[in-house]
Amino acid sequence: MEDILVTRELKKYYGEGNTLTKALDGIDLTVKKGEFVAVVGASGSGKSTLLHMLGGLDNPTSGKVIVEGSELGTLNRDELTVFRRRQIGFIFQNYNLVPVLNSYENIILPLELDGRQPNQEYITKILKIMHLSEKKFALPSQLSGGQQQRVAIARALASNPSIILADEPTGNLDSNTSQEVLGLMVESVHILNQTLIMITHNMQIAQMADRIIYIEDGKIVEH
């Protein structure tokens, strides 16, 4: 299996002088295709920042992020955007659904942005799996927290990205829903051989991963 994601000496500093914050202080990471990696660490340890770097949401202060052979630093803004569209599926803690679109539209949004036709069967299947079939045309304001999160996950799955980056996707869910949702994700990812990088503080969840990475003060530590 080949490497899908590599970081070299990845650093992200904020501020300067006495307000200098080292969010990431030299991360060297290699992820293989199809791996499920769990990222664990205390809050403020830099986990979210790492995810942002991997998804091209932000630029590192120094160091490289290489995804499928392309160094993200060499891409211009529009290329980064298209990269995100096609390669990455984000699942954030606060769902981030577009408020003016209904569930279905939210789910197929990345596809539509790329002008790709959604595979209706596949989408219907996802909706069914996520138990959102009745809420297909509901607006985010009409959904519960758990349902919104499922929409976000469905969205990440629908466009078949190579990498799914999840930041505490079950953070706002109760433990049972968490397990269910997680199971769904892991299964789908497995079938499609997608790479899943998930931030979590829940060791039970982390154990389901192929590999666990511990982050402390912006660096990877051995456990």
Next chain:
Amino acid sequence: MGTKNRISTDTLIRIRNYGNGVFIIVSGGISFILQSKVNFILYGLCILTILLNGLISRQLIREIETYSDILEKNITQIIQDGKMQEFFRYQDSLLSKSQMQLARLCDHIERVVGEAKQDKEILQSLVSDIAHQVKTPIANAVLYTTALQKKDLSVEKRTCYLKILSEQIDKLDFLMDNLLKMSRLEVGIFLLSPQVLSVQETLAGVLGSVAMKAAEKDITIYVECEEELTALHDRKWTDEVLENVLDNAVKYTPEHGNITVSVKRYEIYTLIEISDTGIGIPQEEIPKIFQRFYRGKNVRDKAGVGIGLYLARQILSMEKGFISVQSVCGKGSKFSIYLSNY
């Protein structure tokens, strides 16, 4: 979108060219006849518009042809070298999109080929493994058959030898059985037909076959399951899964241990938890146990081929369920089997 009634671009170009020509001539004529300065300006503008349109439509067609050319080349490159050149990865264009799909196809094929290769390798090692394993019982069988053929054998010795012989044959049988199962692996699963059925009934079937083995080791099995609970599953294959897990639970739990089977229904899933007080599974191994042909490091000597959990996961996955495990070395393991409610 049907392609039947669409006009070819060649025809369109022809229409454009002739149409332009006619229009230019006619309007030129009218302009000339009316002989007003304004007309000539309008006429000039018309010509400009026509020219512009012509240039643009020609360029559009060129672009389309370029698109097709590059893709054609890309496909050839893939077949020959395995990778594309002139790959516009992250451009917001039709070409880029198509190329990415092509790249995906490549990956998919690679993966399938890789998997097949891997499977083949593992199968080979397994076959050699089994062959190795088979050697001993067969050797023993030969040995004891030969021994049995001796004329003056005591009755006790004969009984003993026959017993051993029987055991060896059993072992062979078991090995063959698993081999068969493995080969049916792929085929069998396609015949999965999940339905909403009573969980308790399925469990009952499984518990029956496991109960004896458990009793042998004095392991108590506690079961909590409400009667009405139903879930989506294929009885036959889910049976296999549960039996597999329970088998393992029994196998890896020392004597006088406990196994608890509890069934709870949640919004989307029904959870069947099988916890034991067994030897547990080391942390690093946990992700690996669901892999194909996996056999735990410290359980090599126990009988069994490690296809159970991989198969289990596949089956459950096809039923819209899944499986996860928690374990502490030395304390026990808890397998969570999720069946979809509908």
Next chain:
Amino acid sequence: MISNNNRPVINKIANKTYRANRNRNFIAIVAIVLTTVLFTTIFTMGFELLNTVKQENIRKAGGDGQIVLSNITDEVYKKVKDNPRIDKIAYTKLVADEILEDSLRGLKSEMWYMDNTAIEFAGYKLEDGHFPQTQQEIITDSKLLEGLGIEKKIGTSIKLNYRVKDKFRTEEFILAGYWNAEEFSDVHRIIVSKDYLNAIQNDIPYTYDIDMNYSGSVVVYINFKDDKKLSEQITMMLEESGYVWEGMGADKNASNFVIARISPAYLFTASLDNSSVIMGLIGATLLIFVTGYLIIYNIFQISVMQDIRFFGQLKTLGTTEGQLKQLLQKQANRLAAIGIPIGLILGYFLGVLLVPALMQSTTYKTADSVQITVIPIIFLGAAFFSFITIYISVSIPRKVASKVSPLEALRFVDTKSKKLKKEKQSVNGGKIYRMAIANLGRNRKRTLLVVFSLGLAAVLFNSVFTFVNGFDEEAYVNNFLDKDFIISTAEYFNYAFDKSEYRIPQSYIDYVKSQPEFGEGGRLIRTKVLQEQFFAESDLLPSPNRDVNGYPMIDLYGADDYLLQSMDLLEGVLDFDKLKAGAGIIIGISDSGFGNAEANIPIQVGDKIKIHFYDVTDEINLHETAVREFEVIAKVLIKENTYTDRHTGNTNIYIPSDVFLEYIKNPVTVSYIFNCKEGEKNIQQMQEKLEYYVKSNSLLNFDSKKKYLDEFSGVKNTFVIIGSVFGGIIAFIGIVNFFNAMFTSVLTRKGEFAMLQSVGMTDQQLKSMLITEGLIYAIATILLSILFGTVVSLTIVKIVSHSIWFFTFRFTLLPIMVLSPIFIIIAIMVPYFLCRGLEKESIIVRLRTE
């Protein structure tokens, strides 16, 4: 590359986002409508003005036609008329030299034959009746009929006395039809039929080249097919027929010389200068553009800032910059598609309403004859400019939206992406007013922008008002007349003093003198050019006319002492002894307005000039009667409309009337100029008396300061009305902008306020904080407006005022003062009422929806 086929999704998102933004949409449409209204109104008025001006100039010149061939023979006409270049040709012939009707003395009337084309060119549209057919039939205009006292009824017989060459004729004509005369037409024509022309053919031979007698001469108006290069076309046309004209540098005395002229209307020398109208249009367009830009930009900028998280979110999911730009543009287009048509319609009606008001201000008081035409180009133009304004206004917000960082989606607080460098070393930040200030300081750029754009609208309003208020009637009037009244013959006021035979009756002057309101006055006397002429032996005096010796002709006037004493001295001293002794002369320099000498004649005070006095016989022959030497004792500034016979070209020279009367055999009183006794009432009463007097005496007339004042008031009022309307709309836009800024600044921070309230800020405290913010905005805006308003007034407005002679710059900040309380009220009311609205929702709900 072939672009990705991902267009539909942007449309979809644009539509849905559009619907979710009701507030912004409403205000944006209002702003767009206002801007379009302004553009449309300006264009409608401007277009009408240009059009009307052109039409009226043509009418004033007496007939349409790019080219006029004057005083030609029938032969010339026949040779020229078939030239292929000609589109239309109109034939007219003067059939009488003079109309001898007393009642028509005040009106310049002529008798012509005009063919149908000529009648069309002149724009005579018959109110009633038909073109003259039989020999006796004539058509004429309403004014002439009124002057003659004849009923406007077809078939009425009209008896006319007129002179043809040296014969006097009386004819009884029948009225076949008439048209309504324009208020200001110079010439009133009586048009005879072809039959009549043929009948008197022999009586009116062409004699112009011999005796300059006009009757029998033909005037032809020509329109070429190509309206460009008229001069060259004339040359070619005439050459082809064997004639020459001035434009070819030909000799005037050549036998084939033809008097040809390009119509003044086509030379664009209108009294209301076309170029000034166009400059005005351009200026107004720019003004409107800036105003529209300010508010529309603000609206979109605020809207984008409100939706920044949304844009960041879209960026995260894979929306490129280009797509985000398109998103905003589509919404702007939709708003434009709604707002512009509404604005066009409203603006058109407003323009139509204002046009008559505008027309009154010019010399074209033809409110009834102004045809309001619906020209598509007005709408296209206004829509185009409006759209351009919207497009440019949206361009910066569009860019901002597209460059949003995807991380914005993950933020909760309304912060700028640029991190602050310094820590905040304070412990008192919790006080309400400090919080208010800090809030505004959070996004300094935005605060400044809002204040700036609000202030600018106020500044614009102020400038427009100041400008409009600068009309100085006194200056205007003084340019023409520096005494209360001037009386003379009607022909004098028609600029035809020279040609008329009529003299001011002494009774007129006596009447005026006998009034109790009469103050002091004096006569202005001169000679008839056809009887006596004067030439000065000096190279320094300009004049188009010279005698055989090359001496320039001068206009010598005798003026009563009263007039001499009140002339505006430029150089020298009024030495009455020398003047009375007949040894001194005063040279008059024309006033170009505002007391500035138009062209100072280089002659010096103290110079001695010899003046040759001539008698004129047979209108051409000069006999010198005397040569007298004078010393130039002073140069004065004179108003042409007061101190001349209103027919200039030569230098005006004044001597006391008694001296004048000594030297001159046949003096003619040009006019009597006088002032009333002190008091507005006196002037008013004198005016009324004079009006009554001339009513019954159509041969006499008068001018008064009051008349000019009234005329000018019309102009001023027009500008005030238009300025107020425009200024009002601009001010309104400024107010709407302010309102929007206040409104959105509260609404955007709903979640933040909820958070504050959840940690203990009371409703009252929240209100105070917001009202304080609002007041700071308002006060900053007011101060900025005052500062910039003053600067702009003192620079730009002042310069513009000085360039127009009847303007005086009057500094005022009144408009800003008027807007200030409105701003303050909005700044207080909006947050107050919004807070009240917020109170109704629970804190949790407010936190959640954020």
